[in-house]
Amino acid sequence: xxxxxxxxxxxxxxxxxxxxxxxxxxxxxxxxxxxxxxxxxxxxxxxxxxxxxxxxxxxxxxxxxxxxxxxxxxxxxxxxxxxxxxxxxxxxxxxxxxxxxxxxxxxxxxxxxxxxxxxxxxxxxxxxxxxxxxxxxxxxxxxxxxxxxxxxxxxxxxxxxxxxxxxxxxxxxxxxxxxxxxxxxxxxxxxxxxxxxxxxxxxxx
DNA sequence: ACTCCGATGGTCT
DNA sequence: GACCATCGGAGTG
Numbered sequence: 487x488x489x490x491x492x493x494x495x496x497x498x499x500x501x502x503x504x505x506x507x508x509x510x511x512x513x514x515x516x517x518x519x520x521x522x523x524x525x526x527x528x529x530x531x532x533x534x535x536x537x538x539x540x541x542x543x544x545x546x547x548x549x550x551x552x553x554x555x556x557x558x559x560x561x562x563x564x565x566x567x568x569x570x571x572x573x574x575x576x577x578x579x580x581x582x583x584x585x586x587x588x589x590x591x592x593x594x595x596x597x598x599x600x601x602x603x604x605x606x607x608x609x610x611x612x613x614x615x616x617x618x619x620x621x622x623x624x625x626x627x628x629x630x631x632x633x634x635x636x637x638x639x640x641x642x643x644x645x646x647x648x649x650x651x652x653x654x655x656x657x658x659x660x661x662x663x664x665x666x667x668x669x670x671x672x673x674x675x676x677x678x679x680x681x682x683x684x685x686x687x688x689x690x691x
Numbered sequence: 692a693c694t695c696c697g698a699t700g701g702t703c704t
Numbered sequence: 705g706a707c708c709a710t711c712g713g714a715g716t717g
Contacts (some may be wrong), residue, residue, distance in 0.1 A: 506716060511704095541709070543702075543709070552709075555703090558702075558703075559701095559702075559703095560702060560703090561702095574701090574709085574710075575699095575700065575701065575702095576697075576709065576710055576711095577698085577699070577700080577708065577709095577710050577711085577713075578699035578701070578708090578710095579698065579699050579700080579710070580710050580711070582710080584709090584711070597709060599709090623709070625711070626709070626710075627710050627711060628710090628711075652707065653711070667709070668709070668710090669706095669708085669709055671706090671708085674711085691701030
């Protein structure tokens, strides 16, 4: 299929509006599964992937959330209100991308942990320095690197012409697994990680 | 399959 | 100065 046809078909499914992101964070985390994150750079190059794994990070009650002790320089974007990107550097090496949720001032977001590459695979391969499609967006650090997201993308709107999420396939509740979140030491028993059961693109089963 | 560990930097106490 | 919402490679079984 021609790339342009593919893109138009994807766009016809509908760009998610701000209201989508204002829902409770846990619901956004679940509802993001199967949807397509798409970026268009200044050269018209498109990168898109299907979201297959997410984690919900809630407000101050959630000790694992960056927002748990209030607004700081790093987490400011989390308080911006639903529909923007929150990007932070992890372990001094990687970047991780989050979809900010709920009302302004809440401090909640959904971490995008893994994607299935859809468009712009060549660019992703260059960005990652590997060819294995299954590994391109496996894990949050790798996902950000494949898409080329860095701190300059912090606060970027997800309802703009060059960065947005569109409806993909509907995922049945039976095909979603919820588990404990990865790599945290606080509030570690909450089942706030979600992934598509039969996907080969998740970071871990 | 696993466990261990080093790289690396910004944020917060 | 400690703590990380990580990754990939090395070593082991």
